[in-house]
Amino acid sequence: xxxxxxxxxxxxxxxxxxxxxxxxxxxxxxxxxxxxxxxxxxxxxxxxxxxxxxxxxxxxxxxxxxxxxxxxxxxxxxxxxxxxxxxxxxxxxxxxxxxxxxxxxxxxxxxxxxxxxxxxxxxxxxxxxxxxxxxxxxxxxxxxxxxxxxxxxxxxxxxxxxxxxxxxxxxxxxxxxxxxxxxxxxxxxxxxxxxxxxxxxxxxxxxxxxxxxxxxxxxxxxxx
Numbered sequence: 641x642x643x644x645x646x647x648x649x650x651x652x653x654x655x656x657x658x659x660x661x662x663x664x665x666x667x668x669x670x671x672x673x674x675x676x677x678x679x680x681x682x683x684x685x686x687x688x689x690x691x692x693x694x695x696x697x698x699x700x701x702x703x704x705x706x707x708x709x710x711x712x713x714x715x716x717x718x719x720x721x722x723x724x725x726x727x728x729x730x731x732x733x734x735x736x737x738x739x740x741x742x743x744x745x746x747x748x749x750x751x752x753x754x755x756x757x758x759x760x761x762x763x764x765x766x767x768x769x770x771x772x773x774x775x776x777x778x779x780x781x782x783x784x785x786x787x788x789x790x791x792x793x794x795x796x797x798x799x800x801x802x803x804x805x806x807x808x809x810x811x812x813x814x815x816x817x818x819x820x821x822x823x824x825x826x827x828x829x830x831x832x833x834x835x836x837x838x839x840x841x842x843x844x845x846x847x848x849x850x851x852x853x854x855x856x857x858x859x860x861x862x863x864x
Contacts (some may be wrong), residue, residue, distance in 0.1 A: 641669065641833045642817070642824050650679065655687035655724075661735075664831040665807060671833060673783070674736035675807040680727040685702040687724045692740045693717040693755065694785055695855055696774075698811075700731030704753075712756040714774055714785075734809050734853060738783065741860050746780040756787055768794045784858040789857050795843035804856040806834040813850030817842050820835065 643664055650660040659690040666674040678686055680702070694716050695702070697709040704715050705723040717723070719740045725733065740748060750798060761770035770789040775781050790813070801820065814827035818841040819834065826832070826842075834840050844850035 641665070642819065642826065643831045643833075645829045650811075653686065655689075656684075657686070658682070658684035659686055661686075662819040664809075665833040669804060669833065670751045670835060671807070672857065673736060673807065673855065675734065675736045675809075675831075675833075675850050677809075678725065678733045678735050680725075680731050680733070684730065685724045685726040688717075688720070688722050689737060690720055691737045692782075693721070693724055694736040694783075694855075696734040696785070698732040698734060700729060702727050702731045702733055707753045709753070709755075714754055714756065714864075716749065716752040716775060716781075718751060721751055734857050736783075736785065736807065738857075741782040741847060743779055743782070743860065746778075746801065749776075749778075749780045752776075762791070764788070765797050768798050769796070778803055779859045782858065782860055784856050786854050787811070788852055789843035790842070790855060792844055792847055792849065796841050799839050799841045801837055803836050803862055804858065805836050806832070806840070806853050808832040808834065809853045811851045811853055813848050814846055815842055815844040815850050 648662045653661045661676040661678050665671045697711050697715045702709050703726045708793050739747040758774040764771055768791045772787045774785045810828050810830045812828050817824050817826045
Protein backbone atom coordinates (compact mmCIF):
# COMPACT_ATOMS: atom_id res chain seq x y z
CA UNK A 641 0.00 0.00 0.00
CA UNK A 642 1.35 3.42 -1.02
CA UNK A 643 -0.09 6.56 0.61
CA UNK A 644 0.85 10.02 -0.70
CA UNK A 645 0.41 13.34 1.17
CA UNK A 646 -2.46 14.45 -1.06
CA UNK A 647 -4.53 11.58 0.41
CA UNK A 648 -3.69 12.15 4.09
CA UNK A 649 -6.60 12.54 6.52
CA UNK A 650 -5.92 14.19 9.86
CA UNK A 651 -7.70 13.40 13.12
CA UNK A 652 -7.01 13.91 16.80
CA UNK A 653 -6.37 10.66 18.66
CA UNK A 654 -7.40 10.12 22.31
CA UNK A 655 -4.87 11.82 24.57
CA UNK A 656 -3.83 14.43 22.00
CA UNK A 657 -3.90 18.13 22.92
CA UNK A 658 -3.32 20.74 20.20
CA UNK A 659 -2.25 17.94 17.90
CA UNK A 660 -3.53 15.73 15.11
CA UNK A 661 -2.38 12.43 13.61
CA UNK A 662 -2.10 11.11 10.09
CA UNK A 663 -2.57 7.38 10.70
CA UNK A 664 -0.69 5.65 7.90
CA UNK A 665 -1.38 2.03 8.81
CA UNK A 666 -2.83 -0.06 11.61
CA UNK A 667 -4.56 -3.36 12.36
CA UNK A 668 -7.60 -2.32 10.32
CA UNK A 669 -5.40 -2.67 7.20
CA UNK A 670 -3.94 -5.98 8.31
CA UNK A 671 -0.78 -4.66 9.96
CA UNK A 672 0.40 -5.87 13.36
CA UNK A 673 1.56 -2.38 14.33
CA UNK A 674 0.34 1.20 14.02
CA UNK A 675 2.37 4.00 12.45
CA UNK A 676 1.30 7.62 12.26
CA UNK A 677 2.71 11.10 11.87
CA UNK A 678 1.91 13.30 14.87
CA UNK A 679 1.56 16.99 14.01
CA UNK A 680 1.82 19.15 17.13
CA UNK A 681 0.97 22.82 17.29
CA UNK A 682 2.59 25.13 19.84
CA UNK A 683 1.98 23.63 23.27
CA UNK A 684 0.79 20.38 21.70
CA UNK A 685 1.18 16.98 23.32
CA UNK A 686 0.05 13.37 23.24
CA UNK A 687 0.05 11.02 26.16
CA UNK A 688 1.54 7.67 27.11
CA UNK A 689 0.03 4.39 25.91
CA UNK A 690 0.10 0.87 27.26
CA UNK A 691 1.96 -0.40 24.16
CA UNK A 692 5.61 0.10 23.34
CA UNK A 693 6.30 3.22 21.30
CA UNK A 694 9.03 4.52 18.99
CA UNK A 695 9.18 8.25 18.24
CA UNK A 696 11.33 9.88 15.53
CA UNK A 697 11.44 13.69 15.34
CA UNK A 698 10.86 15.02 11.81
CA UNK A 699 10.57 18.79 12.32
CA UNK A 700 10.90 21.11 15.31
CA UNK A 701 11.67 19.95 18.84
CA UNK A 702 9.81 17.50 21.06
CA UNK A 703 10.33 16.74 24.73
CA UNK A 704 9.84 13.38 26.41
CA UNK A 705 10.40 13.61 30.13
CA UNK A 706 13.71 15.43 30.58
CA UNK A 707 14.97 14.65 27.08
CA UNK A 708 14.63 17.07 24.16
CA UNK A 709 14.83 15.73 20.61
CA UNK A 710 15.42 17.71 17.42
CA UNK A 711 15.12 16.43 13.84
CA UNK A 712 16.71 12.98 13.62
CA UNK A 713 16.40 12.42 17.36
CA UNK A 714 14.44 9.38 18.48
CA UNK A 715 13.21 7.47 21.50
CA UNK A 716 12.16 3.92 22.30
CA UNK A 717 9.59 3.85 25.11
CA UNK A 718 8.72 0.49 26.70
CA UNK A 719 5.12 -0.54 27.43
CA UNK A 720 3.46 1.74 29.97
CA UNK A 721 6.27 4.34 29.98
CA UNK A 722 4.63 7.23 31.80
CA UNK A 723 5.65 10.32 29.84
CA UNK A 724 3.92 12.40 27.20
CA UNK A 725 5.44 13.77 23.99
CA UNK A 726 5.33 17.58 24.20
CA UNK A 727 6.29 20.43 21.84
CA UNK A 728 6.60 24.04 22.97
CA UNK A 729 6.71 25.61 19.50
CA UNK A 730 5.23 22.98 17.21
CA UNK A 731 6.73 19.85 15.68
CA UNK A 732 6.16 16.75 13.57
CA UNK A 733 7.14 13.22 14.58
CA UNK A 734 6.80 9.71 13.19
CA UNK A 735 5.32 7.35 15.79
CA UNK A 736 5.28 3.54 15.81
CA UNK A 737 3.24 1.63 18.40
CA UNK A 738 2.65 -2.08 18.92
CA UNK A 739 2.00 -4.69 21.59
CA UNK A 740 5.29 -5.93 23.00
CA UNK A 741 6.04 -9.61 22.33
CA UNK A 742 7.88 -10.91 25.38
CA UNK A 743 10.60 -13.54 25.04
CA UNK A 744 11.62 -15.88 27.84
CA UNK A 745 14.98 -14.94 29.30
CA UNK A 746 14.81 -11.33 28.10
CA UNK A 747 13.60 -8.39 30.17
CA UNK A 748 11.56 -5.59 28.62
CA UNK A 749 14.02 -2.98 27.27
CA UNK A 750 14.67 0.21 29.19
CA UNK A 751 13.80 3.58 27.62
CA UNK A 752 16.35 4.53 24.97
CA UNK A 753 17.10 7.95 23.47
CA UNK A 754 19.39 8.64 20.54
CA UNK A 755 20.21 10.71 17.46
CA UNK A 756 20.48 9.30 13.96
CA UNK A 757 23.52 11.43 13.10
CA UNK A 758 25.52 9.92 15.97
CA UNK A 759 25.23 6.38 14.54
CA UNK A 760 27.99 5.17 12.23
CA UNK A 761 26.46 3.71 9.07
CA UNK A 762 27.14 0.27 7.67
CA UNK A 763 27.16 -0.32 3.92
CA UNK A 764 24.64 -2.67 2.32
CA UNK A 765 26.91 -5.00 0.33
CA UNK A 766 28.66 -3.02 -2.44
CA UNK A 767 25.65 -0.85 -3.29
CA UNK A 768 26.82 2.30 -1.49
CA UNK A 769 23.58 2.29 0.53
CA UNK A 770 24.12 3.46 4.11
CA UNK A 771 22.14 1.71 6.87
CA UNK A 772 21.83 3.16 10.35
CA UNK A 773 20.30 0.85 12.97
CA UNK A 774 18.45 3.03 15.49
CA UNK A 775 17.71 0.20 17.94
CA UNK A 776 20.08 -2.43 19.36
CA UNK A 777 20.07 -5.86 17.77
CA UNK A 778 19.55 -7.70 21.08
CA UNK A 779 16.67 -10.15 21.41
CA UNK A 780 14.94 -8.00 24.04
CA UNK A 781 13.75 -5.77 21.16
CA UNK A 782 10.91 -7.25 19.10
CA UNK A 783 11.23 -4.83 16.20
CA UNK A 784 13.90 -2.87 14.35
CA UNK A 785 13.93 0.68 13.00
CA UNK A 786 16.60 1.73 10.50
CA UNK A 787 17.27 4.62 8.17
CA UNK A 788 18.61 3.84 4.70
CA UNK A 789 20.36 6.46 2.57
CA UNK A 790 20.82 5.86 -1.17
CA UNK A 791 23.26 7.82 -3.33
CA UNK A 792 21.67 8.92 -6.62
CA UNK A 793 21.33 5.87 -8.86
CA UNK A 794 21.82 3.30 -6.08
CA UNK A 795 19.40 0.37 -5.78
CA UNK A 796 18.71 -2.63 -3.59
CA UNK A 797 20.83 -5.55 -4.81
CA UNK A 798 17.85 -7.93 -4.96
CA UNK A 799 14.06 -8.12 -4.95
CA UNK A 800 13.28 -8.94 -1.31
CA UNK A 801 10.62 -11.45 -0.27
CA UNK A 802 10.31 -12.26 3.44
CA UNK A 803 8.05 -12.84 6.42
CA UNK A 804 8.73 -9.45 8.05
CA UNK A 805 6.30 -6.60 7.35
CA UNK A 806 7.52 -3.04 6.82
CA UNK A 807 6.40 0.49 7.48
CA UNK A 808 8.41 2.92 5.34
CA UNK A 809 8.34 6.72 5.50
CA UNK A 810 10.21 8.59 2.77
CA UNK A 811 12.33 11.30 4.42
CA UNK A 812 14.20 12.81 1.46
CA UNK A 813 14.76 12.39 -2.25
CA UNK A 814 12.84 9.94 -4.38
CA UNK A 815 12.94 6.98 -6.70
CA UNK A 816 11.03 3.95 -7.91
CA UNK A 817 9.53 1.36 -5.56
CA UNK A 818 8.39 -2.10 -6.63
CA UNK A 819 5.49 -3.47 -4.60
CA UNK A 820 4.25 -6.84 -5.79
CA UNK A 821 4.16 -6.66 -9.57
CA UNK A 822 3.63 -2.87 -9.73
CA UNK A 823 6.14 0.00 -9.87
CA UNK A 824 5.54 3.38 -8.24
CA UNK A 825 7.37 6.73 -8.22
CA UNK A 826 7.90 7.81 -4.60
CA UNK A 827 9.15 11.00 -3.01
CA UNK A 828 9.68 12.61 0.41
CA UNK A 829 6.51 12.45 2.52
CA UNK A 830 5.15 9.24 0.99
CA UNK A 831 4.37 6.23 3.21
CA UNK A 832 4.49 2.55 2.22
CA UNK A 833 3.19 -0.50 4.08
CA UNK A 834 4.57 -3.82 2.90
CA UNK A 835 2.76 -6.93 4.12
CA UNK A 836 4.68 -10.17 4.73
CA UNK A 837 5.93 -11.78 1.51
CA UNK A 838 5.25 -8.71 -0.63
CA UNK A 839 7.98 -8.56 -3.34
CA UNK A 840 9.83 -5.28 -2.83
CA UNK A 841 12.68 -3.32 -4.41
CA UNK A 842 13.83 0.31 -4.49
CA UNK A 843 16.07 2.37 -6.75
CA UNK A 844 16.97 6.01 -6.11
CA UNK A 845 16.49 8.61 -8.85
CA UNK A 846 17.39 12.28 -9.11
CA UNK A 847 20.45 14.33 -8.18
CA UNK A 848 20.16 14.12 -4.38
CA UNK A 849 20.29 11.13 -2.00
CA UNK A 850 17.08 9.29 -1.15
CA UNK A 851 16.46 8.41 2.49
CA UNK A 852 13.74 6.59 4.37
CA UNK A 853 12.77 5.40 7.85
CA UNK A 854 12.06 1.66 7.91
CA UNK A 855 10.23 -0.46 10.52
CA UNK A 856 10.23 -4.26 10.58
CA UNK A 857 9.17 -6.88 13.11
CA UNK A 858 12.19 -8.89 14.24
CA UNK A 859 13.75 -11.32 16.72
CA UNK A 860 10.66 -13.49 17.25
CA UNK A 861 9.63 -16.94 16.03
CA UNK A 862 6.91 -16.90 13.33
CA UNK A 863 4.58 -18.94 15.58
CA UNK A 864 2.74 -16.95 18.26
